[in-house]
Amino acid sequence: MPSHARLTEPSGYLTDGPINYKFKTKCTWLIEGYPNSVLRLRFNHFATECSWDHIGLIVPEVRGNETVPEVETTSGYALLYFFSDAAYNLTGFEIFYS
Numbered sequence: 491m492p493s494h495a496r497l498t499e500p501s502g503y504l505t506d507g508p509i510n511y512k513f514k515t516k517c518t519w520l521i522e523g524y525p526n527s528v529l530r531l532r533f534n535h536f537a538t539e540c541s542w543d544h545i546g547l548i549v550p551e552v553r554g555n556e557t558v559p560e561v562e563t564t565s566g567y568a569l570l571y572f573f574s575d576a577a578y579n580l581t582g583f584e585i586f587y588s
Contacts, residue, residue, distance in 0.1 A: 497521045497587070504570065506582035511543075515574040521587055523566035531568060533559035535584040543574040545583060 497504075497519060504519055523529040531547070536559070538545065547561060548569040561568075568587070 493517050495519045501586070501588035504583070504585040504587065506572070509581075510579045511538075511572075511574055511582040513574060513576045513579055515572060517572045519570045521568045521570070525566050526564065527566040529563045529566050529568055530588050531561045531563075531570075532586045533561075533583065534586055535581070537581045538583070539574070539578045539580055542577060543580070544572070546571045546573075 493516065495518075500523070506515075521529065521531075536545070548571075570585070572583075
């Protein structure tokens with residue numbers, strides 16, 4: 491998993507890899523779609539250490555629902571970051587964007 495990436499493809503996947511994510515990980519991804527267009531992020535898998543390992547999402551004008559694992563932005567851009575501590579590492583995440 492690259493520690494920093496700029497993603498400009500119209501669709502793709504973000505994942506921490508095929509096995510548990512590493513301890514003390516810090517990563518950021520900037521997804522650049524088309525300006526003022528809809529960008530959807532779907533969380534296909536999500537398992538991190540509760541209260542300690544985090545994935546954050548910074549998007550202007552976000553739409554979503556806590557019960558649905560999908561987030562939508564109308565700006566065409568999203569910034570994601572991931573942080574893990576030194577205690578436990580779980581299976582992580584897989585996010586599809588389009």
